[in-house]
Amino acid sequence: MSGENLTRLEAIERAENIAVESYQVDLDLLRGAEVFGATTTVNFSATPGYCTFIDAITSSVHSVTLNGVELDPAQVSDGTRIQLDNLDAHNTLTVVAEAKYTNTGEGLHRFVDPVDGEVYLYTQFEVPDSRRMFAVFEQPDLKATFQFTMTAPEKWEVTSNQPTPAPVKHSNGSATWSFAPTPRISSYITALVAGPYDVVRSELTSADGRVIPLGVFCRKSLSEYMDADYVFEKTRQGFEYFESKFDYAYPFDKYDQLFVPEFNAGAMENAGCVTFTEAYVFRSKVTDAIRERRVVTILHELAHMWFGDLVTMRWWNDLWLNESFAEYASTLATAEATEWHEAWTTFAVMEKSWAYRQDQLPSTHPIVADIPDLDAVRVNFDGITYAKGGSVLKQLGAWVGQEQFLAGVGQYFKKHAYGNTELKDLLVELEATSGRDLTTWSKLWLETAGVNTLRPALTTDADGTITAFSIEQTAPADWPTIRPHRMAIGFYNLNAGKLVRDHRVELDVDGVSTEVQELVGLTRPDLILINDDDLAYAKIRLDEASLRVAIANLKDIEDPLARSLVWGSVWDSTRDAETAGRDFIDLVLGNIATETESTVVRTVLGQLLLVASSYVDPATREAQTVRVAD
Incomplete structure (x- = not known):
C-alpha cells in the first residue's frame, strides 16, 4: 500500500480485475464535533484470487469483514487503504470506521456559523475525497449505485443525490434518513449536505414528462439575501435548453442547488445536488460582471449533469x-437561453x-x-x-x-x-x-500546447483596391505547431458616425500562409478584423491602419463581441511589445467610457493599470500614470 496518491497504472489494473455493483453507506452524524461514524458495505465482482485495496481515509477502523470472514483492522488498514486479498468471483465487504470532519473543503466539511452557532455540513469529493467519508474504490471508471442512510438531528435538512425521504424520528431528538439507491455514477459526484439550512422548493417538468423537484438552500443567517426565484428561473431556462440541444432528458430524479459556507471552489457538479460558493449569495449590490458570472456557473454545473455525471471520463487525463x-455549453446556453x-x-x-x-x-x-x-x-x-x-x-x-x-x-x-x-x-x-476526419485535428489541437498568432497581410493599388490578401500564421518556438482554424474576417467602415461591418467571409485557415481570394478586388475597409465572431482560438493582430482607426473609433462599433476582439488584440500586441504602451492607453482612455459590457470594463481597466505602471517607456511613465489617474 502506497498512501493517498493513486496512480493511473493502479487504477487501470484495478478496473481490469473488479467491477463494483453497489455501496450501502450508513453515516452517524451524532458523534460530536471531531468524528462521524461510517459503515460501508460494498458488493463487487473480481477476478478470483485477485489482491487489491479499497480506499478509506479514516481516523479508526473498528472492523473489516470480507465474505463473512473477520479481518484484523490493524493488519489490513493503514488509515488510507484497506488491503483485500484472495478475492472471490463475487464479494461482499463491510467496513465499520470513524472518519474526521474537515474544515478545508475536502471530504465532509463541518462549519459552525459565527452568527448563531448552528452547525452545517457538506461534502466535496472531487478529485479523490469520497474516501474521506466512506470506504470506496476511488476512481471514476468504477461506477456503482450508492445508497446512503444518515442519522442526524431531527431539525436538520438532509439532502443527497436522490430525493430526500421521510425521516424515521427517534426519542433522543435525532432522525434517520434512508435514501433510495442512485443510478450508476462515479464516487466523486456523490454528496451529502446536512444542517439547519433554509430551503426554498419548486419543480419543473422534464422533457420526458417527469416532474423534477428543485431546491435552493443556504444557511439561515443568509436566507434574507437568497434570491431563489431568480436561481429557479435560470435553472428552468437551462433545463429546457440542454434537454433540447442534447436530445436527452435530464438523467436524475431531482435537482438541488446549495450555497454552502467556506467552499474552496466556485461550484461542484454532484449529481442532482450541486454545491456553490456563498459568494453567489449577494449581500449588497454587485456588478453585472458578477451577476452574469453566477448565471454562467449555474448553467456550467447543470451542463455537467450530462457531461461528467451521466457520461464520465475514464481517468483524469480527460x-x-x-x-x-x-x-x-454554459456560455452557449447563457447567450441563447437567458437575458445575458x-x-x-x-x-x-x-x-x-x-x-x-x-x-x-x-x-x-x-x-x-x-x-x-x-x-x-x-x-x-x-x-x-x-x-x-x-x-x-x-x-x-x-x-x-x-x-x-x-x-x-x-x-x-x-x-x-x-x-x-x-x-x-x-x-x-x-x-x-x-x-x-478529426484524427489530425485532435492531435494538433488537443495533444499539443501553445497559442498561434494570426495576422492579415495585404497589398492595395493606388485606388485602395485589394490586390492580394492572406492570413499569416506563426507559432512560438517552444510549441511550433501550425494548426487549422475555422474563422471569419470582417470588414468595418465608418458610416454616419458608426464603425459598421459591411462584409464578412468565413473560411478555413491552415499553414503558415492562407490566401483569401474572396477579398481580392474589394476596396480596403477602414478596419480589418480577423477572427470576427471569435470562432478561432488564436492571438490576432490588427494591421497598422486598422489599429489607428480602432484607437480613434473603437467605441463606434456597435457589436460588443467585435469590440472585445479589438480590445483583446491590442492588449496581446502590447503585452508582446509589438504595440507601444501609450497606444493601448490611448485606446482605453478614448473608448472605455461608453463600453456596455461590465466584464470588459473590469478586465480592460486592470490591463490599463498594468500597462501604465509597467509597460510604457520609463521616461514617460510618470506622465502616463498621471494621465490615467486623471
Missing part, C-alpha cells in the same frame, strides 16, 4: 472532457484572455494532459482545461458545424449513458455527424 464542455445575450463577449475577454495568458507560460500543457496519478490532477484545474478547452470546443463547433456538433453530442450521451469514455469516443460521434 478531465477537459468534463470541464471544457461545461464551460462551452453577450455571454460570448464575456467569454472572449475573460476566459480566453485567461487561456492565452496561461498558454504562454512555461507551465502550459496540452488540453489532453498526461495525468500519471492523483497528485497530477490538482494542477490541471486551470486556464488550459477550462478556458482553452472551452475555446477549442467552440472552434470545433465551427469546424464541423454547430448543428452537427450538437447532434454528435446527443449520440454520445445515448451510446454511453451511465458509462465511462475517453476522447476517441466523442470524436467518433462527431465524425459520424459531420463527415469530417
Whole structure:
C-alpha cells in the first residue's frame, strides 16, 4: 500500500480485475464535533484470487469483514487503504470506521456559523475525497449505485443525490434518513449536505414528462439575501435548453442547488445536488460582471449533469472532457437561453484572455494532459482545461458545424449513458455527424500546447483596391505547431458616425500562409478584423491602419463581441511589445467610457493599470500614470 496518491497504472489494473455493483453507506452524524461514524458495505465482482485495496481515509477502523470472514483492522488498514486479498468471483465487504470532519473543503466539511452557532455540513469529493467519508474504490471508471442512510438531528435538512425521504424520528431528538439507491455514477459526484439550512422548493417538468423537484438552500443567517426565484428561473431556462440541444432528458430524479459556507471552489457538479460558493449569495449590490458570472456557473454545473455525471471520463487525463464542455455549453446556453445575450463577449475577454495568458507560460500543457496519478490532477484545474478547452470546443463547433456538433453530442450521451469514455469516443460521434476526419485535428489541437498568432497581410493599388490578401500564421518556438482554424474576417467602415461591418467571409485557415481570394478586388475597409465572431482560438493582430482607426473609433462599433476582439488584440500586441504602451492607453482612455459590457470594463481597466505602471517607456511613465489617474 502506497498512501493517498493513486496512480493511473493502479487504477487501470484495478478496473481490469473488479467491477463494483453497489455501496450501502450508513453515516452517524451524532458523534460530536471531531468524528462521524461510517459503515460501508460494498458488493463487487473480481477476478478470483485477485489482491487489491479499497480506499478509506479514516481516523479508526473498528472492523473489516470480507465474505463473512473477520479481518484484523490493524493488519489490513493503514488509515488510507484497506488491503483485500484472495478475492472471490463475487464479494461482499463491510467496513465499520470513524472518519474526521474537515474544515478545508475536502471530504465532509463541518462549519459552525459565527452568527448563531448552528452547525452545517457538506461534502466535496472531487478529485479523490469520497474516501474521506466512506470506504470506496476511488476512481471514476468504477461506477456503482450508492445508497446512503444518515442519522442526524431531527431539525436538520438532509439532502443527497436522490430525493430526500421521510425521516424515521427517534426519542433522543435525532432522525434517520434512508435514501433510495442512485443510478450508476462515479464516487466523486456523490454528496451529502446536512444542517439547519433554509430551503426554498419548486419543480419543473422534464422533457420526458417527469416532474423534477428543485431546491435552493443556504444557511439561515443568509436566507434574507437568497434570491431563489431568480436561481429557479435560470435553472428552468437551462433545463429546457440542454434537454433540447442534447436530445436527452435530464438523467436524475431531482435537482438541488446549495450555497454552502467556506467552499474552496466556485461550484461542484454532484449529481442532482450541486454545491456553490456563498459568494453567489449577494449581500449588497454587485456588478453585472458578477451577476452574469453566477448565471454562467449555474448553467456550467447543470451542463455537467450530462457531461461528467451521466457520461464520465475514464481517468483524469480527460478531465477537459468534463470541464471544457461545461464551460462551452454554459456560455452557449447563457447567450441563447437567458437575458445575458453577450455571454460570448464575456467569454472572449475573460476566459480566453485567461487561456492565452496561461498558454504562454512555461507551465502550459496540452488540453489532453498526461495525468500519471492523483497528485497530477490538482494542477490541471486551470486556464488550459477550462478556458482553452472551452475555446477549442467552440472552434470545433465551427469546424464541423454547430448543428452537427450538437447532434454528435446527443449520440454520445445515448451510446454511453451511465458509462465511462475517453476522447476517441466523442470524436467518433462527431465524425459520424459531420463527415469530417478529426484524427489530425485532435492531435494538433488537443495533444499539443501553445497559442498561434494570426495576422492579415495585404497589398492595395493606388485606388485602395485589394490586390492580394492572406492570413499569416506563426507559432512560438517552444510549441511550433501550425494548426487549422475555422474563422471569419470582417470588414468595418465608418458610416454616419458608426464603425459598421459591411462584409464578412468565413473560411478555413491552415499553414503558415492562407490566401483569401474572396477579398481580392474589394476596396480596403477602414478596419480589418480577423477572427470576427471569435470562432478561432488564436492571438490576432490588427494591421497598422486598422489599429489607428480602432484607437480613434473603437467605441463606434456597435457589436460588443467585435469590440472585445479589438480590445483583446491590442492588449496581446502590447503585452508582446509589438504595440507601444501609450497606444493601448490611448485606446482605453478614448473608448472605455461608453463600453456596455461590465466584464470588459473590469478586465480592460486592470490591463490599463498594468500597462501604465509597467509597460510604457520609463521616461514617460510618470506622465502616463498621471494621465490615467486623471
